[in-house]
Amino acid sequence: MKATDGDLELFEELLDMFREQCPRMLTDLGEAVAAGDPARVSEAAHAIKGSLANLGAIAAAETALELETMGHEARIDRAAVVFQDLREAVREFEEATSDQSEAVDP
Amino acid sequence: MRILIVDDDSVSTELISSLLIKSGYDVETASTGKEALSILESDGFVDIILTDIRMPVMSGFHLLAYLKTESKFARIPVIICSALSDAEYVTKGISLGAADYLTKPVDAEVLLTKVRKAEQMVPGAVLVVDDEELLRDMLTRILQRNGLRVLTAASGEEALEVLEANKVSVVVSDVAMPQMDGLVLLAKVKENNPDLPVLLVTGQTGKHSRDQAVAAGADGYVAKPFKSMEILRCITPHLK
Numbered sequence: 001m002k003a004t005d006g007d008l009e010l011f012e013e014l015l016d017m018f019r020e021q022c023p024r025m026l027t028d029l030g031e032a033v034a035a036g037d038p039a040r041v042s043e044a045a046h047a048i049k050g051s052l053a054n055l056g057a058i059a060a061a062e063t064a065l066e067l068e069t070m071g072h073e074a075r076i077d078r079a080a081v082v083f084q085d086l087r088e089a090v091r092e093f094e095e096a097t098s099d100q101s102e103a104v105d106p
Numbered sequence: 107m108r109i110l111i112v113d114d115d116s117v118s119t120e121l122i123s124s125l126l127i128k129s130g131y132d133v134e135t136a137s138t139g140k141e142a143l144s145i146l147e148s149d150g151f152v153d154i155i156l157t158d159i160r161m162p163v164m165s166g167f168h169l170l171a172y173l174k175t176e177s178k179f180a181r182i183p184v185i186i187c188s189a190l191s192d193a194e195y196v197t198k199g200i201s202l203g204a205a206d207y208l209t210k211p212v213d214a215e216v217l218l219t220k221v222r223k224a225e226q227m228v229p230g231a232v233l234v235v236d237d238e239e240l241l242r243d244m245l246t247r248i249l250q251r252n253g254l255r256v257l258t259a260a261s262g263e264e265a266l267e268v269l270e271a272n273k274v275s276v277v278v279s280d281v282a283m284p285q286m287d288g289l290v291l292l293a294k295v296k297e298n299n300p301d302l303p304v305l306l307v308t309g310q311t312g313k314h315s316r317d318q319a320v321a322a323g324a325d326g327y328v329a330k331p332f333k334s335m336e337i338l339r340c341i342t343p344h345l346k
Contacts, residue, residue, distance in 0.1 A: 003248065003332045010251045010334075014244050021240040046282070047238040053331035054244055061331075 003054045011055075015097055018051055022094075025051070026087060029067070033079045041079055042071025048086070052093070060089035107225060108132040108151060112142040112169065113158040113187070118210060122156065122187065125214050126221065139164030143172075146179060151255060153228045154221060156208070159188040159195065167202060174203040178253030181345065183224040187212065229345040230275035231255040235265040235291065236307070237283040245278070245307075248334045254341070262286025266294060269302075276344040277304045278328055281319070289322050296323060303344040 004010040025048050032040035049064035063086045070076050109131050113119045116137070123133040134152065136142035138161060146152060155173070159166035166186060173179040183205035188195065191209040199207050205227060206220045232254050236242040239260070246256045257272055259265035263286055265277065277295060281288035292304045306319035308327045316327040326340050 003244070003334060004251075005334045007251065007334070010247065013247055013251075017240060017243050017247070021243075025240065047241065050238070050330055051240045051244065054241075056331075 230273035235279035262291035
């Protein structure tokens, strides 16, 4: 929670912003991957990476970085696979930070 | 300009707020110090505070003293507005950090003169420039949460337009943006206004690193991922 220095309310606000805008960003990235456009893949992955890192979603941010690097180096043959990994990592992060996850914790 | 009036006397509040609204100010009111703090703590951005002294629970002096110790509020000019006109109260108010002292009943001319003077003390905004909406929103919220006034631009071109029309103390810009990138924006800002500080948002390493930001003439950098205390340390010295 370094982005907010322990300010839980602010962290929740940033999370809400992320939840709201993440689908659009993932759609952009997915379209870039499907179109096989390395520059767009790199750009879209870079944007998601920054937001994830700010929220402390390290694993997901690293996966986004992998896609960003692939796009940057124009070797996107495996991009679709890594994109699925990213979706999964984002889903896990969202699940871990949702209120429901706390409810099932004993 | 948004002014917060803190007074338990609704008639006085009504009178002052109508004078201010007539002169084009946005007005927010609170009938207790506690209510004032909850407005300040929430989203409500306030440029100037006018406070009464004698109020139940938390006096105006108490509120003033608290605001001056809290870094995110310390920059807000506070004008005391009280029926107490003795030198001892005026002296106490000013020594606690009040920008000015106004006695009730309020004279419209005096009120507006003092408010305009306080307006000069209000620091300019932080201009956040990033083409990526989510990152722009996140940085904006982190700064607002810490009491800073924020303006935003989604591109270098838009940033230059915002600078034309607003008082800005410091520019915080992303580097990688389509069309005009952060380095070009930096050069253009410095060309028009060499004294306006520009901070670039950079990663730890890579082509948009902090060394390059400084080499390009930036006044500093804001490291990614964001850490709110570190960001504030970089930005607050530039607020004027």
